[in-house]
Amino acid sequence: MKKQWIALIVALVLMMPVMSMANADAAPSQEDGVTVGMGEVPGGMPAEIPPEISGGSTGTDAPEMPISTGPEVQNHPKIVIDSYKTEPEQVQAGDNFSLQMTFYNTNGVNSIRNMKITLVASDSTQASGPVFIPAGTSNTFYSRYLAPEGEVTKRIDMYVVPDASQRTYTLTANFEYEDADGNQFTTSENISIPVVQKSELTLGQTVVNPEMYTYQQEYISVPLYNTGKTTLYNVTAKIESPFAVETPQKYMGNMASGTQDTYDISFTPDAPGEVEGKIIVQYQDVSGKQYEQTIPFKTQVIEMMDPTMEDPMMEEPIIEENPPIFMSPLFWIGALALLILIVVLVRRRKQKKEDRELEIHD
Numbered sequence: 001m002k003k004q005w006i007a008l009i010v011a012l013v014l015m016m017p018v019m020s021m022a023n024a025d026a027a028p029s030q031e032d033g034v035t036v037g038m039g040e041v042p043g044g045m046p047a048e049i050p051p052e053i054s055g056g057s058t059g060t061d062a063p064e065m066p067i068s069t070g071p072e073v074q075n076h077p078k079i080v081i082d083s084y085k086t087e088p089e090q091v092q093a094g095d096n097f098s099l100q101m102t103f104y105n106t107n108g109v110n111s112i113r114n115m116k117i118t119l120v121a122s123d124s125t126q127a128s129g130p131v132f133i134p135a136g137t138s139n140t141f142y143s144r145y146l147a148p149e150g151e152v153t154k155r156i157d158m159y160v161v162p163d164a165s166q167r168t169y170t171l172t173a174n175f176e177y178e179d180a181d182g183n184q185f186t187t188s189e190n191i192s193i194p195v196v197q198k199s200e201l202t203l204g205q206t207v208v209n210p211e212m213y214t215y216q217q218e219y220i221s222v223p224l225y226n227t228g229k230t231t232l233y234n235v236t237a238k239i240e241s242p243f244a245v246e247t248p249q250k251y252m253g254n255m256a257s258g259t260q261d262t263y264d265i266s267f268t269p270d271a272p273g274e275v276e277g278k279i280i281v282q283y284q285d286v287s288g289k290q291y292e293q294t295i296p297f298k299t300q301v302i303e304m305m306d307p308t309m310e311d312p313m314m315e316e317p318i319i320e321e322n323p324p325i326f327m328s329p330l331f332w333i334g335a336l337a338l339l340i341l342i343v344v345l346v347r348r349r350k351q352k353k354e355d356r357e358l359e360i361h362d
Contacts, residue, residue: 077107079115079175081189082151090287093197093229094162096135101173101191103143104151112146115177119156122170122190128161131169131195135159146177160195166230166286168194199285200228201235201255201293206279208297212269213304220265222279222295226255233284237263241277244270255283272303 082104091097105112119139121130135157143152174188204223212218220239226232231254238249245267252261269275279295 075107075110076183076185077105077110077112077148077177077179079112079146079177079187080104080106081173081191084191086193090289091160091193091195093160093164093166093195095198096157096159098155098157099171099193100153100155102151102153103146105146105148108149110179111148111150113144113178113180115141115143115146115175117141117143117154118174118176120172120174122172125161125163125165127163131161131164132171132193133159133161164195164197166195166197168192196286197230198228199230199232199283199289199291200226201232201281201283201291202227203281203293203295206295206297208299210299212275212299212301214269214272214301215304217266217268220279220297222263222265222281223260224252224255224263224281225260226257229257230286231256233286233288235261235281235283237279237281239265239277239279241267242271242275243267243277269301272301275299275301 080103082102084099084101087098087100103115103117117140119132119134119141121132124130137156139156141154141156143154146152169192171191171193172188173191174186176184176186178184202225204225206220206222208220209218222237224235224237233254235252235255236249237252239245245265247263247265250263252263255261263279263281265279276296276298278297281293281295283291285291
């Protein structure tokens with residue numbers, strides 16, 4: 001029995017070095033702070049990702065940091081467009097705009113390397129080709145490194161072709177990237193960009209007489225033309241002046257592209273002097289944005305006599321009535337002379353007749 005206890009103690013002493021070596025191999029490296037492939041630290045807790053690689057990059061590539069790799073990691077990194085915006089917010093056909101996009105690595109363990117992003121306009125026009133064209137730059141972005149759950153923001157200036165219809169267009173971002181092991185991946189994301197046509201209201205030639213006269217009616221006509229490619233909404237014209245205008249404001253409603261209307265103004269100045277005023281035209285585009293155009297004018301009103309008033313200095317003309325003709329002495333003198341002439345002619349004719357009869361009897 002004593003010999004058995006001695007053999008057991010000797011065996012335990014011989015096994016102690018072997019057990020120490022096994023424990024040393026199983027312990028995690030204190031220098032690295034992470035186990036290879038498992039992503040754990042001593043105590044069995046998940047490895048904590050350093051703040052330098054946990055995301056938050058805005059516009060610059062984040063510094064590359066060691067991460068967990070190996071066959072145990074089954075999911076590959078994925079990238080999405082986390083947010084985007086345009087400046088100005090309303091993109092107009094024929095203008096430049098700035099597009100800012102933020103790309104996000106959705107994977108919390110694996111990083112993204114050598115990321116290439118190519119923007120492609122999915123829509124085009126028959127006359128101009130692609131709706132969106134990079135303005136003075138390439139349509140490709142590059143980022144060397146994107147940390148797990150990290151993001152990077154890129155900006156590009158683009159131009160919208162003038163003949164783009166007013167609607168929402170699709171812009172596609174094609175991604176090519178690698179993971180930490182060099183595995184290559186491709187994917188794509190779409191964003192929608194609404195494009196509006198410029199609202200263009202042209203005011204025709206408006207003539208305002210430089211001189212006007214009191215109590216005489218005057219007219220002003222303002223032609224309006226929708227020369228844009230989109231409908232104008234709630235078109236209103238009005239005049240601001242000291243004149244008493246018959247139509248101080250006119251609501252024209254909606255004006256389709258290529259249509260026209262007229263604002264006719266009629267008034268009568270009633271006081272002399274220099275008069276200033278303005279004609280204001282207001283309308284809205286499809287987004288509800290308000291526009292305003294103004295036509296200022298100046299005229300000189302000259303005083304004239306009010307035709308409804310009588311001048312007390314003027315006397316009524318005296319109208320002489322002609323007396324009846326039989327009341328005139330000339331009438332009776334003429335009548336008497338005519339009567340004497342008739343008597344003389346009758347007597348002469350009678351005398352000639354008597355002389356002719358005597359000659360026959362003889």
